[in-house]
Amino acid sequence: MQLLLKPLSNVFLLAGLFRNVKICRIKRRSQGYTEACTLIRHRWIKTASNTQYRREFGSSAHEHNIDMSQFPVDKIRNFSIIAHIDHGKSTLADRLLEMTGAIAKTDRNKQVLDKLQVERERGITVKAQTASLFYKHKGQTYLLNLIDTPGHVDFSYEVSRSISACQGVLLIVDANEGIQAQTVANFYLAFEAQLTIIPVINKIDLKNADPDRVEKQLEKMFDIPREECIRISAKLGTNVDQVLEEIVKRIPPPTAKLGEPFKALVFDSTFDHYRGVVASIALFSGQVCKGDKIVSAHLGKTYEVNELGILRPDEQPTERLFAGQVGYVIAGMKEVKDAQIGDTFYLQKHPVEALPGFKAAKCMVFAGIYPTDQSEYPSLRSAVEKLTLNDSSVKVQKDSSLALGAGWRLGFLGLLHMEVFNQRLEQEYNASVIVTAPTVPYKTILASPKLIKEYGQEVVTIVNPTNFPEKSSVVEYLEPMVMGTIISPDDFTGKIMSLCQSRRAVQKNMVYIDDHRVMMQYLFPLNEIVVDFYDELKSMSSGYASFDYEDAGYEPAELIKIDFLLNGNPVEELTTIVHKDRAYNTGKAMCIRLKESIPRQMFEIAVQAAIGSKIIARETIKAYRKNVLAKCYGGDITRKMKLLKKQAEGKKKMRRIGNIDVPKEAFINVLKRK
Numbered sequence: 001m002q003l004l005l006k007p008l009s010n011v012f013l014l015a016g017l018f019r020n021v022k023i024c025r026i027k028r029r030s031q032g033y034t035e036a037c038t039l040i041r042h043r044w045i046k047t048a049s050n051t052q053y054r055r056e057f058g059s060s061a062h063e064h065n066i067d068m069s070q071f072p073v074d075k076i077r078n079f080s081i082i083a084h085i086d087h088g089k090s091t092l093a094d095r096l097l098e099m100t101g102a103i104a105k106t107d108r109n110k111q112v113l114d115k116l117q118v119e120r121e122r123g124i125t126v127k128a129q130t131a132s133l134f135y136k137h138k139g140q141t142y143l144l145n146l147i148d149t150p151g152h153v154d155f156s157y158e159v160s161r162s163i164s165a166c167q168g169v170l171l172i173v174d175a176n177e178g179i180q181a182q183t184v185a186n187f188y189l190a191f192e193a194q195l196t197i198i199p200v201i202n203k204i205d206l207k208n209a210d211p212d213r214v215e216k217q218l219e220k221m222f223d224i225p226r227e228e229c230i231r232i233s234a235k236l237g238t239n240v241d242q243v244l245e246e247i248v249k250r251i252p253p254p255t256a257k258l259g260e261p262f263k264a265l266v267f268d269s270t271f272d273h274y275r276g277v278v279a280s281i282a283l284f285s286g287q288v289c290k291g292d293k294i295v296s297a298h299l300g301k302t303y304e305v306n307e308l309g310i311l312r313p314d315e316q317p318t319e320r321l322f323a324g325q326v327g328y329v330i331a332g333m334k335e336v337k338d339a340q341i342g343d344t345f346y347l348q349k350h351p352v353e354a355l356p357g358f359k360a361a362k363c364m365v366f367a368g369i370y371p372t373d374q375s376e377y378p379s380l381r382s383a384v385e386k387l388t389l390n391d392s393s394v395k396v397q398k399d400s401s402l403a404l405g406a407g408w409r410l411g412f413l414g415l416l417h418m419e420v421f422n423q424r425l426e427q428e429y430n431a432s433v434i435v436t437a438p439t440v441p442y443k444t445i446l447a448s449p450k451l452i453k454e455y456g457q458e459v460v461t462i463v464n465p466t467n468f469p470e471k472s473s474v475v476e477y478l479e480p481m482v483m484g485t486i487i488s489p490d491d492f493t494g495k496i497m498s499l500c501q502s503r504r505a506v507q508k509n510m511v512y513i514d515d516h517r518v519m520m521q522y523l524f525p526l527n528e529i530v531v532d533f534y535d536e537l538k539s540m541s542s543g544y545a546s547f548d549y550e551d552a553g554y555e556p557a558e559l560i561k562i563d564f565l566l567n568g569n570p571v572e573e574l575t576t577i578v579h580k581d582r583a584y585n586t587g588k589a590m591c592i593r594l595k596e597s598i599p600r601q602m603f604e605i606a607v608q609a610a611i612g613s614k615i616i617a618r619e620t621i622k623a624y625r626k627n628v629l630a631k632c633y634g635g636d637i638t639r640k641m642k643l644l645k646k647q648a649e650g651k652k653k654m655r656r657i658g659n660i661d662v663p664k665e666a667f668i669n670v671l672k673r674k
């Protein structure tokens with residue numbers, strides 16, 4: 001295969017020698033930090049020799065104006081890589097990019113598609129990315145469009161979006177860990193979408209790898225014949241060439257109609273500070289080129305195409321995009337709402353029927369977000385707007401509170417999703433925010449005519465605990481439920497069962513997936529698993545158990561609102577809704593954890609939990625005077641100033657309630673049971 005690729009790369013190399021610096025605009029998708037990277041790269045490229053450049057980026061960056069018409073639909077394969085978290089999707093994507101010449105083989109090219117700072121720091125994929133690869137097989141060049149997807153349960157919405165633009169998937173399973181909870185969830189996503197599934201057993205280089213066992217599991221759970229599995233090591237590159245061959249052989253080309261009018265699905269979009277919205281599209285029919293006037297079926301707005309091309313994985317402009325291809329389009333869309341994910345684009349002169357959109361992502365966790373300083377509200381608003389364009393699964397609703405001022409109530413797919421969003425706000429937009437304790441969306445059936453009139457309906461979803469109506473004005477409270485799947489070695493079955501029972505879960509199913517591994521399914525109240533269930537499950541099973549969940553509707557529940565007070569001042573961020581039977585224990589435990597999280601201050605602090613006007617728990621934080629200058633005897637003024645400055649910086653990370661400073665992370669930490 002290397003031999004086949006060589007002539008292709010030579011052409012690119014020659015093209016590169018004559019190309020203009022402008023061509024090498026290495027434009028990463030996404031925000032702030034990536035733009036900084038772009039500038040640095042621009043500068044570097046200008047001074048670098050071609051040889052250096054090639055070493056850094058590989059031959060593909062020199063390609064330009066590829067004539068996409070040389071890729072008839074039957075030579076196109078659109079596929080996704082799906083797997084449980086950490087089973088090696090991004091590593092395999094790196095190898096595929098390297099082997100097809102899209103990037104150079106250097107150690108620096110690790111997890112190339114994980115572009116966000118948070119992805120690299122946390123070692124997880126958050127945002128699905130696209131890369132077009134050119135692959136030569138039996139004398140023919142194929143265009144393989146690869147969409148890398150996240151593995152964590154919170155980001156499964158990204159997986160289902162990616163899948164809608166594909167005809168096949170590589171289902172990666174770790175040869176040591178075997179089938180895990182998200183493997184099951186992802187398999188069914190692809191299966192229900194009727195995609196071709198290529199099972200790939202990864203990490204066969206590991207000492208404890210047992211691919212035979214994994215093959216048996218795949219056969220038992222999904223009816224996948226053993227001979228269909230490909231055994232690889234994405235890290236070492238073993239058998240990755242076979243994966244490329246099988247993509248071409250097994251995955252069908254898209255059923256695109258070139259002769260029909262242009263119709264494309266928007267499956268992703270990002271916001272670029274300089275060029276506006278960059279939309280990723282999958283073309284179902286026709287073709288589009290620069291200057292074309294396209295219409296968004298959802299909004300009915302018309303835009304002129306300024307630039308289009310493919311992602312390799314950096315943007316590479318082309319003259320046209322054809323039916324069956326996946327690429328990007330920039331069309332002067334300035335408003336973040338202009339490129340809705342799931343929308344259809346068509347030509348103004350040839351209107352067509354819109355493609356079916358996506359089911360809206362369902363938010364499982366809600367939290368209030370407020371600027372630390374109200375004067376920063378406008379800049380935070382623009383950051384939230386831009387970030388939600390990149391992450392359309394976040395639900396945004398304006399909110400305001402007496403204590404915290406103007407802000408938003410945001411809906412997330414899970415707690416990790418929420419943490420990642422906040423981290424991105426801070427890292428990419430330099431925003432300083434207060435995040436309230438996360439809550440799940442409860443429902444109430446209202447009885448009070450006054451409230452029914454106020455809300456305009458009888459059944460209301462409550463996403464802000466401070467608005468939770470009193471028992472006297474409702475017929476019934478309802479809480480969201482989820483069906484949880486746990487896969488674990490059977491040594492931990494007993495412990496896991498008691499953990500689930502302690503979380504008010506009801507067992508629905510239990511099967512052995514092989515001699516030692518068991519899959520259990522439980523119906524959980526969402527509130528019981530949202531904050532710390534997964535951490536506890538992991539620690540009690542020494543990291544071996546995996547967990548995934550899906551929406552299972554609502555069930556009636558006896559719920560109660562608990563307020564928390566510091567020296568009599570209510571702490572709105574902590575208001576919590578719990579099951580009636582848990583009220584006393586939760587109130588007590590949260591007071592204790594609050595006491596541990598708030599540093600002692602110069603006066604005594606009473607930490608109280610209350611239901612209505614009744615105090616149900618109390619802790620006291622003793623007075624303590626922290627004199628940061630105590631160690632500075634003598635008259636070194638600069639040292640004193642330094643210490644005072646450090647203390648002031650520490651205070652920025654605090655939220656002031658009355659005259660009490662509370663560390664911001666305390667609001668989430670107090671909800672964690674261990």
Ligand SMILES: Nc1nc2c(ncn2[C@@H]2O[C@H](COP(=O)(O)OP(=O)(O)OP(=O)(O)O)[C@@H](O)[C@H]2O)c(=O)[nH]1
Binds near residue numbers: 111152202235
């Ligand atoms: N030994 C070995 N390690 C591997 C192999 N493939 C991936 N890894 C390692 O497994 C870890 C996870 O790999 P990733 O490629 O980030 O996994 P991922 O599935 O993309 O993870 P998420 O995007 O977070 O879901 C990394 O430390 C990789 O170096 C392999 O074939 N052999």
